Amino acid sequence: MAAGVVWVALKGHPLGVTRHHCSVGGPMGMLRAVCPHGPPWYPRVRYGTPWVPIPSPHRSLRFHPRSAPSHSAGAMVVLRAGLCPGLTEEMIQLLRANNIRTVVDFVSSDLEDVAQSCSLSYKALVAVRRVLLAQFSAFPTNGADLYEELKSSTAILPTGNPSLDQLLDAGLYTGEVTELAGAPGSGKTQVCLSIAASVSLGLRQHVFFLDSTGGFTASRLYQMLQARVEDKEEQVESSAGPLKAVLIDSVSAVLSPLLGGRQSEGLAIMMQLARELKTLAKEFSVAVVVTNQVTRDSSTGALKSALGRSWSFVPSTRVLLQGRAVPWEEGAAPHTACLAKSPRQPTGMQVQLDIGSDAVQEQRPVTPTP
Amino acid sequence: MGDAFRRAESGTQLLARLEGRSSLKNLEPNLFAEEGSPVHGDVIEFHGPEGTGKTEMLYHLVARCIIPKSGGGLEVEVMFIDTDYHFDMLRLVTILEHRLEQSTEEMMKRCLGRLFLVNCNSSTQLLLTLYSLENMFCTHPSLCLLILDSISAFYWIDRSNGGESLNSQEMNLKKCANFLEKLVREHHLVLFATTQSIMQKSTNSAEGFFPLKLQSEIDADYRPYLCKSWQQMVTHRIFFSKQFNSGNSTGFTLVSCHLKKKHVAKRSFSIAECGVQF
Numbered sequence: 001m002a003a004g005v006v007w008v009a010l011k012g013h014p015l016g017v018t019r020h021h022c023s024v025g026g027p028m029g030m031l032r033a034v035c036p037h038g039p040p041w042y043p044r045v046r047y048g049t050p051w052v053p054i055p056s057p058h059r060s061l062r063f064h065p066r067s068a069p070s071h072s073a074g075a076m077v078v079l080r081a082g083l084c085p086g087l088t089e090e091m092i093q094l095l096r097a098n099n100i101r102t103v104v105d106f107v108s109s110d111l112e113d114v115a116q117s118c119s120l121s122y123k124a125l126v127a128v129r130r131v132l133l134a135q136f137s138a139f140p141t142n143g144a145d146l147y148e149e150l151k152s153s154t155a156i157l158p159t160g161n162p163s164l165d166q167l168l169d170a171g172l173y174t175g176e177v178t179e180l181a182g183a184p185g186s187g188k189t190q191v192c193l194s195i196a197a198s199v200s201l202g203l204r205q206h207v208f209f210l211d212s213t214g215g216f217t218a219s220r221l222y223q224m225l226q227a228r229v230e231d232k233e234e235q236v237e238s239s240a241g242p243l244k245a246v247l248i249d250s251v252s253a254v255l256s257p258l259l260g261g262r263q264s265e266g267l268a269i270m271m272q273l274a275r276e277l278k279t280l281a282k283e284f285s286v287a288v289v290v291t292n293q294v295t296r297d298s299s300t301g302a303l304k305s306a307l308g309r310s311w312s313f314v315p316s317t318r319v320l321l322q323g324r325a326v327p328w329e330e331g332a333a334p335h336t337a338c339l340a341k342s343p344r345q346p347t348g349m350q351v352q353l354d355i356g357s358d359a360v361q362e363q364r365p366v367t368p369t370p
Numbered sequence: 371m372g373d374a375f376r377r378a379e380s381g382t383q384l385l386a387r388l389e390g391r392s393s394l395k396n397l398e399p400n401l402f403a404e405e406g407s408p409v410h411g412d413v414i415e416f417h418g419p420e421g422t423g424k425t426e427m428l429y430h431l432v433a434r435c436i437i438p439k440s441g442g443g444l445e446v447e448v449m450f451i452d453t454d455y456h457f458d459m460l461r462l463v464t465i466l467e468h469r470l471e472q473s474t475e476e477m478m479k480r481c482l483g484r485l486f487l488v489n490c491n492s493s494t495q496l497l498l499t500l501y502s503l504e505n506m507f508c509t510h511p512s513l514c515l516l517i518l519d520s521i522s523a524f525y526w527i528d529r530s531n532g533g534e535s536l537n538s539q540e541m542n543l544k545k546c547a548n549f550l551e552k553l554v555r556e557h558h559l560v561l562f563a564t565t566q567s568i569m570q571k572s573t574n575s576a577e578g579f580f581p582l583k584l585q586s587e588i589d590a591d592y593r594p595y596l597c598k599s600w601q602q603m604v605t606h607r608i609f610f611s612k613q614f615n616s617g618n619s620t621g622f623t624l625v626s627c628h629l630k631k632k633h634v635a636k637r638s639f640s641i642a643e644c645g646v647q648f
Contacts, residue, residue, distance in 0.1 A: 268530030
C-alpha cells in the first residue's frame with residue numbers, strides 16, 4: 001500500500017505536535033499521521049491537496065505514487081537503515097545480533113526484552129514500531145465513509161443486450177469481477193464484443209479488451225457499432241472518458257496450462273492473478289469481465305465453470321451461456337444465459353440471448369425457468 | 371520517563387478490560403447448538419464451498435450488531451477484515467434498509483459508523499495489520515466482534531512462497547492464528563472466520579475428526595488443510611451447503627458443531643432481499 005514518506009507541518013493537531021511522519025495510502029488517499037509520541041491520527045486529506053515539504057534531517061525522503069500493494073507488503077521486508085525515520089545503522093546491527101532481521105520479527109518481539117538485550121532506548125523502539133506498523137499495515141476505514149465513496153464511484157454499465165442486463169440487475173457493476181462461462185461456440189466472445197461496443201459508444205468510456213484466444217475480430221465489432229449508430233463520425237471518434245471496463249477473453253486459455261499436476265505453483269499464480277484482477281476492479285472502479293470454459297460436475301452432472309474450486313470463489317457474478325450456433329440447421333437451439341452466482345439476485349434465472357448476425361437488439365421475452 | 375510511558379499503555383488496556391464488552395449472547399441463536407452462545411473468547415469457523423451463503427451470513431451478523439437497540443439490534447461495533455475484496459457494501463446497505471423501520475440517511479450513517487473495514491493483500495500484511503489493530507481494540511470498548519473473511523485466501527500463495535518446507539509455508543498463518551488467539555483472549559472478543567473448501571474430499575474422509583455418529587450429520591466434504599494452530603483454536607465449526615428444494619427456491623443448510631462438547635445442530639435457511647432468514 002503506502003510508500004510515500006513526506007514530512008508536513010500540520011497546524012492544530014490535538015496533541016500540539018506540529019511535525020509528523022505521514023504515510024500516504026489507503027482506499028481514499030487518506031493521509032495518516034503517525035506521531036511517535038501519541039496515538040495515530042487520521043486527518044481527512046484527499047489527493048491533490050498541496051503539502052509543504054519541510055526540510056528534515058533525513059534526506060532520503062522519496063515520494064512514490066501508490067505502488068502496487070503486493071510489492072511492498074508481500075515479501076518479508078528486511079530491516080535496513082532509512083526504511084523509516086529513527087532506524088539507524090547501529091540499531092540495525094544491534095537488532096541483527098539478536099536475530100531480528102525483518103519487519104515482522106521486529107513487530108512481533110517483546111520490546112522490553114529487546115531494549116534490555118540490545119541496550120537500546122525503549123522509547124525509541126516503540127517509536128520505530130509505530131512508524132513501521134503505519135507504513136506496512138492496512139488502514140481500517142469507517143463504513144460510513146466507504147459508503148459515501150462507493151455511492152459516487154460505482155457505476156452500472158449496460159451490456160448492450162437488454163435481456164442480459166435484466167439478468168445482471170441492470171448491468172455490469174464496477175468494482176466487481178463478472179464471469180461468463182460457456183462451451184466453445186456459446187457466444188462468450190460475441191457478448192464481450194457487445195459489451196465493448198456498448199460501453200465505448202453508449203457511455204463514451206474506455207474499454208480494455210485483452211484477447212488471449214485470437215477471437216477478437218474488428219469487423220464484427222464494426223458491424224455492431226454500425227447497427228447501433230448510423231453516424232460514421234460517431235463510430236470512429238475516440239472516447240474521452242476514463243477506463244471503465246476490462247474484458248479478458250479468455251482467462252482459462254491462459255491459466256489451464258498451469259494447473260494440474262502435483263505442484264502448487266500453478267494454483268499460486270492463478271490466485272495471484274485473481275487477486276490482481278479484484279484489486280484492479282475495486283481500487284480503480286472498473287468492471288472486470290472474464291470468460292471461462294465449462295466442465296461437468298463429476299457427482300451431479302451439472303455444468304460448472306472450469307479452473308477448479310479455488311477459482312470458483314473469485315468472481316462475484318457468474319453467467320452460464322449455452323446454445324450452439326449451427327449455421328446449416330434451421331431452428332437450432334437459441335442462446336440462453338443462466339445466472340449461476342450473484343450477490344444481488346436469486347440464482348437460477350434464465351433468459352434468451354440474441355447474438356444474431358446483425359446484432360440489432362430486439363426485445364426478446366424473458367423466460368425465467370425455476 | 372520510560373516507566374511512566376509503559377504504565378500509561380497498560381493503563382488504557384486495564385480500563386478497556388474493566389469497562390467490559392457487551393454480551394453477544396443474542397447475536398444469532400440459530401447458529402449454535404446450545405444456548406448462550408457465543409461467549410467471549412469463542413472462535414467460530416464458517417466452512418463451505420462457494421455460493422453456500424457464508425458471506426451472506428456474515429452480512430446478517432454485521433447487520434444484527436450495528437443496528438441500534440431501538441431497532442432490535444445489539445448496537446456494538448464490528449471490525450471486518452476482508453482478505454479477498456469480497457465485501458459488498460451496497461448489499462449490506464440493502465439489507466440494512468430492509469431491517470430498519472425508518473432508513474434515513476442519518477440513521478444509515480450512524481449504523482455504518484459502527485463498522486470498520488480493512489483490506490489485506492498478503493498474509494504478512496494481515497499479520498502486521500492485526501498488530502496495528504491491537505491499539506484500536508484498546509480504545510474502542512464497544513468493539514466486540516471481529517470478522518475475518520477469509521482466512522484461507524492466501525493458502526496457495528503461501529504454499530508456493532514457502533518452498534519445500536511445510537513449516538515455512540505455514541509460518542505466516544501460524545503467527546496470525548497465535549496472535550488472533552491472544553487478541554481474542556485479552557480483549558474478550560468473538561471471532562468469526564470463513565474458510566473455503568478448496569480441497570477435494572479424501573477417500574478416508576474426516577475419520578479421526580468426528581465420531582461416527584456425527585459423520586452422517588455432516589455430509590460435507592471437509593478436509594482440514596490449514597495449520598494446526600488454527601484448527602486447535604476453533605471452538606465452533608459451522609458447515610454450509612446448498613439444499614436443492616423441490617420447489618422454486620434454493621435453500622441452504624448449516625450444520626453447527628461445538629468441537630469440545632461435540633454438540634451438533636442442523637438448521638436450514640434461505641436468502642431473500644432482506645438477507646438471511648431462518
